[in-house]
Amino acid sequence: MIALFLIVLLIDWHFSSLTFIESTLGYLRSVGAAILTTLFVLWVLVSFFPSTAKAGLAEVEARRITKEFETLLSEASRWRYKGNFGRYMRGKVLPTLAGRQNVHVSACVIDPANASLCEKHARYRSQINSIDKGQLYDADRVALEVIVTIVISAWYVRNRRIAIELYLCPFFDPVRIDSNDQAMILTVEDRRSPALKVTREHFTYEHFELQMEHARKQSRQVRLEGMREGIQLAEINEEDVVSVLRSAELDDLCERLAAETIVQACRAAKNPYEN
Numbered sequence: 001m002i003a004l005f006l007i008v009l010l011i012d013w014h015f016s017s018l019t020f021i022e023s024t025l026g027y028l029r030s031v032g033a034a035i036l037t038t039l040f041v042l043w044v045l046v047s048f049f050p051s052t053a054k055a056g057l058a059e060v061e062a063r064r065i066t067k068e069f070e071t072l073l074s075e076a077s078r079w080r081y082k083g084n085f086g087r088y089m090r091g092k093v094l095p096t097l098a099g100r101q102n103v104h105v106s107a108c109v110i111d112p113a114n115a116s117l118c119e120k121h122a123r124y125r126s127q128i129n130s131i132d133k134g135q136l137y138d139a140d141r142v143a144l145e146v147i148v149t150i151v152i153s154a155w156y157v158r159n160r161r162i163a164i165e166l167y168l169c170p171f172f173d174p175v176r177i178d179s180n181d182q183a184m185i186l187t188v189e190d191r192r193s194p195a196l197k198v199t200r201e202h203f204t205y206e207h208f209e210l211q212m213e214h215a216r217k218q219s220r221q222v223r224l225e226g227m228r229e230g231i232q233l234a235e236i237n238e239e240d241v242v243s244v245l246r247s248a249e250l251d252d253l254c255e256r257l258a259a260e261t262i263v264q265a266c267r268a269a270k271n272p273y274e275n
Contacts, residue, residue, distance in 0.1 A: 056202030060185065060195040066273060068185055068197055069178065073097070076180035081107040082169075082212045083176035084121060084189075085142075086149035091271030093178075094152070098160040107153075108215045111168035112143035113253055121172045128174075129190045144257055147245070148265045150222060154244045155236060158227040167219035177208055184208060222248040236266050 018026070060068050069088075073079075073096045081089050086109045097103045110121060118139035125137045149166075156162045176187050184205060186196040198205045226243030227236075238259035245254040245262075254262065 056199040057204070058197045060197050062192055062194055065185070065187065065195045068195070069273075072178065072180050072183060072185065075182060077102055078104045078181055079106070080179040080184075080209070080212055081105070081177065082173065082215050083108070083178075084110050084172050085145040086153075087145065087269070087272050088178070090149050090152045091269060092274070094156050094160075094162065094164075098156065098162060104163045104165075106165045106167075106212075106216065107149075108167045108169045108212065108219055109146050109149055110142065110172050111170055111220065112146040112150075113168070113250060114170060115139050115143075117170065117172065118142040124172070124174070125189070128188075129192055140257060143253060144262065144265055147250070147253065147257065147262055148269050150224070150248055150250070151227075151236065151241055151244050151262065151266050152233070152269060154224040154227040154247075155231075155233055155240075157224045158229050159231065159233075164224055165216075165221060166224060167216045167221050169215055169219040173215075177212055179209065179212070222250075224248070234267055236263060238263055241266070 069092070073093065076097065077100055079089075079093055079097065081093070083089075086107055089105070089107055093105065097105070111117060119142075121142050122137040122139055125142075146168075153164050153166050157164050174188055176189075178185050178187070181200070183197060183199040186198070186208070187193075198208065200206075224244070225247040226245075227240055231240075241259045241262045242254055245251060
């Protein structure tokens with residue numbers, strides 16, 4: 001553009017009766033006037049016409065969801081979750097936050113003692129493109145996943161001093177919410193689908209926070225007690241499982257699923273989205 005400006009200036013000066021300095025000043029005045037006009041028009045557009053951009057609201061492509069979660073976790077000391085199994089919470093959120101001070105986690109997961117609910121969720125998972133597509137789910141498999149979250153959460157409460165409030169919800173929701181004090185990410189089980197990131201500047205942030213609060217109020221909070229102190233996560237045994245689930249008032253479920261099976265599931269648990 002500078003080269004074009006100089007060429008036009010030289011051509012105009014060559015065919016005009018003005019001196020080179022006069023031609024240059026004339027062109028500079030024209031450029032200055034054009035800039036001022038453009039700035040004025042821009043101010044009018046910004047001031048009087050609503051922007052189509054949604055501040056604080058962004059679609060996250062499926063391939064970028066993991067990175068966005070990493071960003072949320074990097075600046076969090078408080079975490080709120082409403083979902084189904086809590087596998088990402090126990091496999092990634094709790095290990096990441098464990099070394100920080102004054103950590104508080106609040107989570108809502110499926111009530112594993114509600115057999116009808118677990119069966120409905122098992123049918124739902126068989127119809128979607130979940131991260132573990134191809135695995136067969138039934139009511140007991142759904143209940144086992146939630147039980148593992150309860151036991152592992154109890155271990156973090158006892159051995160990593162994380163304050164965890166865990167609620168058993170009487171319904172499930174295909175939309176999952178993960179939130180810290182700055183932003184939240186809404187996802188679904190279908191890994192082909194994008195996510196929605198909402199920062200606290202957007203009015204819907206408070207709406208979704210209110211939704212999670214009311215879900216907790218409609219759910220039963222479990223006591224995360226009974227875990228031994230001074231053991232590693234891999235050292236959880238059957239006695240620990242029985243003691244934790246007794247405190248959580250899930251004795252019958254522990255007996256049905258078998259403490260040995262629950263121990264094996266706890267040791268095999270990992271973040272399903274790490275890859």
